[in-house]
Amino acid sequence: xxxxxxxxxxxxxxxxxxxxxxWRQVDLGRAHDSLLQELIVSTDWRQEEITVYGKSYLQxxxxxxxxDLSYSYSGIRLEPLPWTPTLLDLKxxxxxxxxxxxxxxxxxxxxxxxxxxxxxxxxxxxxxxxPAIASLSLGDERTFLLKHKTRKDLQTVxxxxxxxxxxLMQGDTQQYWRHGINKERRPCGPRVNLTFRTIRT
Numbered sequence: 239x240x241x242x243x244x245x246x247x248x249x250x251x252x253x254x255x256x257x258x259x260x261w262r263q264v265d266l267g268r269a270h271d272s273l274l275q276e277l278i279v280s281t282d283w284r285q286e287e288i289t290v291y292g293k294s295y296l297q298x299x300x301x302x303x304x305x306d307l308s309y310s311y312s313g314i315r316l317e318p319l320p321w322t323p324t325l326l327d328l329k330x331x332x333x334x335x336x337x338x339x340x341x342x343x344x345x346x347x348x349x350x351x352x353x354x355x356x357x358x359x360x361x362x363x364x365x366x367x368x369p370a371i372a373s374l375s376l377g378d379e380r381t382f383l384l385k386h387k388t389r390k391d392l393q394t395v396x397x398x399x400x401x402x403x404x405x406l407m408q409g410d411t412q413q414y415w416r417h418g419i420n421k422e423r424r425p426c427g428p429r430v431n432l433t434f435r436t437i438r439t
Contacts, residue, residue: 253395255386257409259336260397264374264404266331273324274376274401277430282319283347289313290356298421299353305342307437311362318342325432328374332434336406338370340434348380348429351422357385361412366438370408375399377429384417399431 251258266273283300290312303309303316304325310316321329325343333339346355360371382405384395399405407417 251395251397253384253415254389254392255414256384256411257407258411259406259408261335261404262400263402264331264335266328266402270376270401274428274430276324277345277376278347278428280322280324281345281347286314299355300347300349302345302347303342304345305340305437307342307364307439309342309344309362309364309437311360312358316344328432329434332372332374332404335404336370336372338372338406338408338436340372340436342435342437344433344435346431346433348377348419348431350428351424351426354421355419357383357416357418359387359412359416360407360433360435364437365412365435368409369412369435370406371412372434373399373405373407374432374434375403375405375429376401376431378427380419380422380426380429382417382419384415387414387416 247262249260249262251260281302283302285300286297287294288297303318304321305318308315308317329340329343360369379398379400382397382399384397386392
């Protein structure tokens with residue numbers, strides 16, 4: 239399933255109608271545990287209420303939006319919190335690895351195995367056509383699901399996201415694929431995921 243691109247452990251995930259690059263481990267320039275704890279403690283987390291098919295419910299995770307511009311999805315309008323030195327440092331690392339520039343980041347805090355992310359596409363108008371979204375994972379590993387929107391012959395893809403891994407979704411990925419994270423049956427510890435993206439005016 240994976241084609242090794244270079245000696246730096248960058249893999250291209252071979253999925254139709256998608257452009258996905260995966261780093262199983264990246265060097266963020268500091269200890270993983272201290273970075274995770276800093277983000278958990280210092281971030282102004284919120285539990286947003288979203289509306290799906292006319293029904294409102296609390297998201298099964300905590301989140302925070304930082305960056306230069308506001309962002310709207312599922313009936314929520316997020317006004318940006320300012321960049322912190324840590325987030326700017328992580329943004330610089332991700333930009334150097336991916337070759338993309340980003341002006342915003344959505345942080346999601348999965349407190350334990352009961353927190354999750356429903357299947358969706360990041361295809362809001364503010365992201366523009368063929369958006370590049372870089373997803374950085376810290377903390378306990380979780381299983382990332384990918385499901386094609388129209389091709390019933392394709393099975394759901396399951397990708398384990400280890401700590402310090404980076405997944406770049408670009409090209410037609412959001413147009414043709416949904417992604418999400420299910421609850422886990424096994425106990426697991428906290429995970430913080432940072433999805434760097436570019437909001438267009």
